[in-house]
Amino acid sequence: MSTPSSGTESLPVLQRAFAPKGKLRASINLGNPILAKQDPLSGEPVGVSVDLARALAERLSLELELLVFDAAGQSVEAVSDERADVGFFAVDPLRAEKIAFTPPYVLIEGFYLVRADSPVRSNRDVDQVHNRVTVGKGSAYDLFLTRELKAAQIVRAPTSPAVVKIFLEQGLEVAAGVKQQLEADASIATGLRLLNERFMVIRQAMGVARSRGDATASALQRFVENMKASGFVSSSLTRHGIAGASVAPVHCKNTRT
Incomplete structure (x- = not known):
């Protein structure tokens, strides 16, 4: 079985680097439904991030948690x-x-x-002293807007799915x-509209603690590049019915695993 290595690390070395506790523990965020959500029938998490976690565990011959x-x-x-x-x-310099x-x-x-009926018609109208912008606490949007907004006040909802609820209630x-x-939240309420331009592009990536070392980070990078180049990510998005997200370009020509 192939592993997410360059050929220089043995499988046991990679297993210890990725999973020092003996099983691969993957952190799954249900706050972004494009990446993962709870299956309404089984109650289990499903989505592209879950698929990638399972694929990595399989490559490493490890049990997944x-x-x-x-x-x-x-x-x-x-x-x-x-x-x-x-x-x-989401890639962010503070998290990095x-x-x-x-x-x-x-x-x-x-x-x-x-x-x-809001007077806010475009993105440039948002950063005004009289505007309060609600975001999910600790989300990529929170981190980005905390740096970018100079006049508007940021109000942090406990999670990203709670943003519109807080927006309406307050x-x-x-x-x-x-x-x-x-869009989904707006479809079940009346009198709401999206602005017609994005304010940022979120780059969703995998990550490991820097304390795990450069070799582990490099192995994970090669795994992700392979998953994109092989069509795995695209197929996963299609299988889960995800629209509005695109597969990121392959950055590394050498995606051999």
């Missing part, structure tokens, strides 16, 4: 603290201080949602998040 979280920040902390061995996150990211495997768009001016999540 899924550690499920409701918010991105919790999922990031689990990997940073080494309570989980690998995770699935403790986590070694692979190149992205999926690209997702971030959008703003407002009320139909009478806030703007909600920010995954386009598909906002």
Whole structure:
């Protein structure tokens, strides 16, 4: 069986590097439905991130344990603290201080949602002192907008799926998040509209704690590049009925595993 290595690391070495506790513990964030969600029948997490976790465990001949979280920040902390061995996150420089990211495997768009009668007509209208923008605490949007917004106030919802609920309950001016999540929430409420341009592109990647070493990070990078080049990621998105997300370009020509 092939492994996510360059041929220089043996399978036992990679197993110890990725899973020092004996099983591969993957951190799964249910706060982004493009990547993972709870199956309504089985109650189990499903999605492209779950598929990738299973594929990595299979490549490493390891048992898989899924550690499920409701918010991105919790999922990031689990990997940073080494309570989980690998995770699935949006690439962000703050997170990169403790986590070694692979190149992205999926690209997702971030959008703003407002009320139909809102004077906010475009992205440049958002960063005003009278606007309050709600985001999921610790999400890629939170990290990005915390750096980018200079005048608007950020209101943090406990999780990304709770953003529109907080936006409506507190009478806030703007909600920010995954386009598909906002569209779904807007479809069950009245008088809401998405702005017609994205404010960011989220690069979703896999990651390991930097403390696991460069060799582990490089092996994971090669695994992700192979999963993109082989069509695995594209097939997974199609199988789970995910629209609005695209497979990221292959960055490394040598994707041999």
